[in-house]
Amino acid sequence: MFSSITRFKRLLVFVALAVMLTITFETAQQLYYINRYEIAFGVTFFELLKEQSYQWILWMVLGFSLFSYIKHTKSETNSRAYYVKLILSILGLVVLNILIISILQMTFNGVSFSGSLFFNEYIVFYIFQKAPMYTLGYIAISGILHLYFSNEKLQIKVQQLSDVKVANELLYEKLSAYTDDKAQVLTIKIGNKKRVVPVAQISWIESDDYCVKVHTEDGDSLSMRTSLKALEGKLGANFLRVHRKAIVNMDFVKEFTLANPPKIILHTQDEIQVSKSQLKGVRDFLGTLEIS
Known part of the structure; x- marks a missing residue:
């Protein structure tokens, strides 16, 4: 049990580090394009970092539903339906992320809600900016979780086989007191x-x-x-x-x-x-x- 918790903590640390590196990279990339093409003036790295951070934190929070789905369906990983549902779940999470970020960003900017503005300026922008990274991120997380739970299942199977071996050895020792294993x-x-x-x-x-x-x-x-x-x-x-x-x-x-x-x-x-x-x-x- 202790070793299982330790492995899970290591997994969380790995994911957290990957997300931190992604946030830093996207912030630096966005600052470069703003300065290079003079899109805005006086924008600092930390202002952009704050914006990127809440967007990726939202991505992680919504991603816990993916963890729960994979955990509770780990026995179905050999079926085609499992992978179809997984892909649809990832695409659904990406769409949900973009919708929530667009609404939040529109609110932060103090812009009156307009359907055309919401779709043309925010939804389209975040589809191109976030959708590819969010999709790849969820796919990577799904792969890591799949390997983690597969290893967990394998460890359980190994333990069961070990228990059977011990039980058979004890039975053999008891029987050997009354007979031998020579051919009759x-x-x-x-x-x-x-x-x-x-x-x-x-x-x-x-x-x-x-x-x-x-x-x-x-x-x-x-x-x-x-x-x-x-x-x-x-x-x-x-x-x-x-x-x-x-x-x-x-x-x-x-x-x-x-x-x-x-x-x-x-x-x-x-x-x-x-x-x-x-x-x-x-x-x-x-x-x-x-x-x-």
């Missing part, structure tokens, strides 16, 4: 069919080019398009890598011999060579087991 079955494609093999029935797995052969306790040998490395992370702690080409289900181990070369003999009578690099791991694993 392997799904192996055979022709146009898929066979589901319980991991507990797999005696060992060997590498076979770009595939692996999954050997089961029933003596079946099923080809599966994957790698030993990919399977190793999915299998339980009882599956041990004994060779670069073999993973063994240590629950099926019947004998372990240190003959040259060392090998494991399974209850299925399969014999799997143990590599030197994996020998220590196999011995450590079997050191806690009674081999029958």
Whole structure:
């Protein structure tokens, strides 16, 4: 909340500075033309600044309705109707600005109201002097507000996703106390069919080019398009890598011999060579087991 208020204050400061620079520029520009073409005499910078200031303050006050409109319709920014209404709102605000300024200026000058004078001298003058700047200003403000509220929506979405992530992590921690994330079955494609093999029935797995052969306790040998490395992370702690080409289900181990070369003999009578690099791991694993 605090960071949101800070961003909004920064936005207001930015808009205020932009308006101040615009007022100063227009005042200097108007003074230049008055002096250059001798339109009037004795006009000072601060007199013109005062006149420009109230006109732009009016522009800002009326512009708050634009802020309110964009804020309350920020969920509709993907629709064409939203942009049509926004453009019409900007044009309406510009017209309203010109009407009010013309009336005020006519009053300040002490001129009796006349429809033709009001339109020809004031409305037309301020259309050429103010309408382009006012329109561009409102468009710029609309763009800034659109980006601001889009960022706000994005921050809310990120926070929601963060909350979901935290909730899922807590749920995972609770569930992991009762189960693990290791595979319980392997799904192996055979022709146009898929066979589901319980991991507990797999005696060992060997590498076979770009595939692996999954050997089961029933003596079946099923080809599966994957790698030993990919399977190793999915299998339980009882599956041990004994060779670069073999993973063994240590629950099926019947004998372990240190003959040259060392090998494991399974209850299925399969014999799997143990590599030197994996020998220590196999011995450590079997050191806690009674081999029958």
